[in-house]
Amino acid sequence: MDQFDVAVVGLGVVGSAAAYQAALKGAKTIGFEQFEFGHVRGASSDTSRIVRTSYGTPEYVKLAQDAYREWSNLEQRSGLQMLTITGGVVFFSPDATGINSANSASEFTKSLDANGLPYELLSPQEVKKRWPQFNLPQGVETVFTADSGIVHAGRSVAAFQNEARQEGAILRENTRVDKIIPVPDGVVIKTSKGQFRAAKVILAADAWINRLLKPLDAEIPLTVMQEQVTYFKPHDLAPFETTKFPVWIWGGKEWFYGFPSYGEPSIKAGRDIANNIMTPEQRTFAHSPQLLEQLTSFMEALIPAKGQPLRTVTCQYAITPDRQFIISPLEKYKNIIVGLGGGHIFKFAPAVGRILAELAIDGKTDSDISLFGIPRTPTSSKL
DSSP states (O other), X not given: OOEEEEEEEXXXXXXXXXXXXXXXXXXXXXXXXXXXXXXXXXXXXXXXXXXXXXXXXXXXXXXXXXHHHHHHHHHHHHOOOOEEEOOEEEEEOTTOOOTTSOSSHHHHHHHHHHTTOOOEEEOHHHHHHHOTTOOOOTTOEEEEETTOEEEEHHHHHHHHHHHHHHTTOEEESSOOEEEXXXXXXXXXXXXXXXXXXXXXXXXXXXXXXXXXXXXXXOOOOOEEEEEEEEEEEOSXXXXXXXXXXXXXXXXXXXXXXXXXOOSSSSEEEEEEOOOOBOOTTTOOOOOOHXXXXXXXHHHHHHOTTOOEEEXXXXXXXXXXXXXXXXXXXXXXXXXXXXEEOXXXXXXXXXXXXXXXXXXXXXXXXXXXXXXXXXXXXXXXXXX
C-alpha cells in the first residue's frame, strides 16, 4: 500500500490549492477527485469569481489580504494571469438583511479600518456620476474598494493542479474515495481504485463530505442547493468593459452580485443563496425559470442596459448554518482536517490551501482561524 505524507480528497479549488501548497512544502502528496478534472458538478467551474478584501468581519479581510499575496505567487510560478482588478462596489439598501452578509456599510468599513485598507463611501449620486450604468434608489449606501476584481475560475484550478504536479504531487481523477479509516500512524484511504495510506488527510469534498464523516461520527450540518448565474448581452458592450465597470454586490432582502464583460461579450449576474435545495444526486442541472425571472426583473431596475439573457448555468453550494468556513482538524481525529467554504471561499482558496497544508504538515498555522472551527453555534455571519 502506497504511503503518503498528505492525501487530499476533492480537487475543486480548495482541494487543488491544498495539494499545491502541501507539495510546495515538500510533502509527498496525493489527491483524489471522484469525477473528471474540470467537471461542472461542484462549485469550482465556469470562468469568473469575485475577489475582494471588503468583508463585514475583520478576520475575513485579513484572510483576503493573505489570499491576494498567494494569488500573486501563483501568477509568478505559473506565468498566467489569474486576477483582473476592476474595482468593486457593495450596495446596501435600507432593508439589507440575511445570513450571508453584514447588514450595513458601517460593518464593512469597520472591518476595512481594522486592517488598514482604503475604501470610499459613495452616495447614489456619486455612483451614478462614476458609473452611469447603475440606477440606484435613494437611501442606498455604497462601499467602493479599488482592489476588488475577478479571478479566472477554471484557469486557476488547473494552475493549482499543474503546479502541484510540478512539485511531485500525484493527482488522480475519476477516483472516488469511499472511506477514511483512522489507524495508529495515520489513515487508510479506501478508493474505487485501491487503498492508500497517509499520515494526514485533508477533506475538501464539499457537498459530499458527510459521506466520509458519518462513519467517523463527525457529520457537519450542511444545506446543499443548486445555484445559478445568468449571462446578459447588452446592446452596447463598451460601458461594461473591465476598465469601465466594477464587480458589484447588492445587499437587500435578497443578495445579488455581478461582473463586467470578462472573456466574452456579455455580463454575468446571479442571486446569492436562492435556497433551491437539492442533494448532489437530485441535481437536474436545469435552471429555475422563477429564479431567472426574479434576477431579470432585479437587473432591469439596477442595470437597465443589461440586455437580454443569453444563457443560465448552474453550480452547487454546500453551506453551514452560519455560513462560516470550516478549516479545522476533527476533534477526535486530529490527522483528518476539514476544509469547507460555504459557497464563498474561491477568492480565499490559495490562502486556505496554505493553511490546510500547514495544519497537515506542521500541525499548526500562524493564520487566525479562530472563526472556522468544529463545532460552532449558528450565528448571523457578517461576510
